[in-house]
Amino acid sequence: GENVEQHPSTLSVQEGDSAVIKCTYSDSASNYFPWYKQELGKGPQLIIDIRSNVGEKKDQRIAVTLNKTAKHFSLHITETQPEDSAVYFCAASGRGGSARQLTFGSGTQLTVLP
């Protein structure tokens, strides 16, 4: 099955700096890569996703890049703000409805220091 590794496990940045979180996946058939943000005491929430036919996607201050050859994808947050502090999870999903669908990484605790 799919295996997703996520690094780093914790990340501290100064407000206004950029943050980058990286994930690798094992199943070359995976074709959908979402990122979820989990604020304290809440469930994860989708912030951005990318499909395997696209190399990069942006939404305001966040962007995701995908390298299918190397089987890794990254989340980039620019101009970080205190409200960006949260746990971020990457995930990968294979084709077909019979699979277990999303496999999540182990999470990154991002802290934005004022």
Added chain:
Amino acid sequence: EAQVTQNPRYLITVTGKKLTVTCSQNMNHEYMSWYRQDPGLGLRQIYYSMNVEVTDKGDVPEGYKVSRKEKRNFPLILESPSPNQTSLYFCASKLSRESTGELFFGEGSRLTVL
């Protein structure tokens, strides 16, 4: 308001005492799933359901049961809880069984088994 509702949010129980965590969604979603979240391990899938009366094991199904008698409800049953099932549990749903698409999470149920 579109949401996934879990109950109870917090529960302390003792080894062997059967318990059920309920999950209900009001979005007419086809797909529902249960995850457990443990430090350093991310979100691991317990069971999922593609539709009514269709359920399947995820990555960590041992010690759990589920049922999907109605489209909106997907309860998680611990027949004989053990301390290693102490965890934060999330129910999630999405519109269809396709591998892509946003997962909507509940707020989580923190379970402690003594």
